[in-house]
Amino acid sequence: MNQTKLSRVLAASLLALCGWTHAADVYPSKPIRLLVGFSAGGPTDVIARVLAKDMSVTLGQSVVVENKAGASSMIATREVRNSPGDGYTLLFSSLGMNVNPILLGEQAGYNPKTDFTPISNAATLPLVAVAANESALKSIPDLLKQARTKPEAVSFASSGSGGSGHLAGELLGTTAKVKMLHVPYKGNGPALLEVMAGRVDFMFYPVIGLADHLATKRIQILAVGSAKRLAQFPDAPTMGEVGFAGFEETAPWVGLLGPAKTPPAVVARLHDAMSKALAKPDVRAQLEKLGAVIVGDTPAEFTAFLKRDYERWDSVIKAAAVKADLN
Numbered sequence: 001m002n003q004t005k006l007s008r009v010l011a012a013s014l015l016a017l018c019g020w021t022h023a024a025d026v027y028p029s030k031p032i033r034l035l036v037g038f039s040a041g042g043p044t045d046v047i048a049r050v051l052a053k054d055m056s057v058t059l060g061q062s063v064v065v066e067n068k069a070g071a072s073s074m075i076a077t078r079e080v081r082n083s084p085g086d087g088y089t090l091l092f093s094s095l096g097m098n099v100n101p102i103l104l105g106e107q108a109g110y111n112p113k114t115d116f117t118p119i120s121n122a123a124t125l126p127l128v129a130v131a132a133n134e135s136a137l138k139s140i141p142d143l144l145k146q147a148r149t150k151p152e153a154v155s156f157a158s159s160g161s162g163g164s165g166h167l168a169g170e171l172l173g174t175t176a177k178v179k180m181l182h183v184p185y186k187g188n189g190p191a192l193l194e195v196m197a198g199r200v201d202f203m204f205y206p207v208i209g210l211a212d213h214l215a216t217k218r219i220q221i222l223a224v225g226s227a228k229r230l231a232q233f234p235d236a237p238t239m240g241e242v243g244f245a246g247f248e249e250t251a252p253w254v255g256l257l258g259p260a261k262t263p264p265a266v267v268a269r270l271h272d273a274m275s276k277a278l279a280k281p282d283v284r285a286q287l288e289k290l291g292a293v294i295v296g297d298t299p300a301e302f303t304a305f306l307k308r309d310y311e312r313w314d315s316v317i318k319a320a321a322v323k324a325d326l327n
Helices: 003-026 043-059 071-081 096-108 140-147 164-176 188-196 210-215 264-278 281-289 299-319
Strands: 032-036 063-067 089-093 116-124 127-132 155-158 181-184 202-206 219-224 253-259
Touching: 032 043, 032 071, 043 063, 043 089, 043 116, 043 253, 043 264, 043 281, 071 089, 071 096, 071 253, 089 096, 089 116, 096 299, 116 264, 116 299, 127 140, 127 164, 127 188, 127 210, 140 164, 140 219, 155 164, 155 188, 164 181, 164 202, 164 299, 181 188, 188 202, 188 219, 210 219, 253 264, 253 299, 264 281
Parallel strands: 032 063, 032 089, 155 181, 155 202
Antiparallel strands: 089 253, 116 253, 127 202, 127 219
């Protein structure tokens, strides 16, 4: 490389570095849009709003949550994918970001591996394996013993095909080498009612709201999908304790991402604001009330997690021949 070319390369590198530094100095200079692919009031939306409120103070600009529900969260995801990577349009996403392209391929309209810049995984929402209080299946070993008597001897409900509860059930089945009958419903609420009535054997249900059903003896808890026992249900074993190490990584995650090519300095600013929010006792208390397990990892750690998450669900979906629910 001659001296002229070397000078050009150095100059270009210096300009890029200065651009990133300048972006950090002036960012944000206007309100930030935070897109959520679900309706208002659900756990993803509530967590996004709690964090947005605190991050607004740190950043000195409003972080405005916009609900773009529909198409299994793909409307919001596609909009962020098509937005400039300037830090002013962000995505607060969950499990579906990786799962939708596995189920739909190019129809999803985005590539989760290349179209986004991970900033931080805020938290996970562990799933809990539950059965009717009167069920003879009192544990995961009981359930698997029954499942091994013949294919589809055990049924499990979910909020719909391709959802977190469905995939958790299929992962349990493929790992344990048993074939269980999946019974999808239009939402977790109707699915849980069928389990409580004893018409379906069990399901993986989000932790929020289960304590009331346990107190009124409508359900029993077979296991919790978290790394440690949950304070709400101290007598319930973890999935790791009953032979399924690492199952906690199947918990639906909620995290912050920007479009591809978001400048590192902007990513660092956003990560700092989220980290400060997640460190505050009042924020932690609000999230933990929802049953969330706080993560708050780095952009590099979140990137690595998303890669593992994609590979895990790709394997499960193919092994169980899971099909997209397009209704």
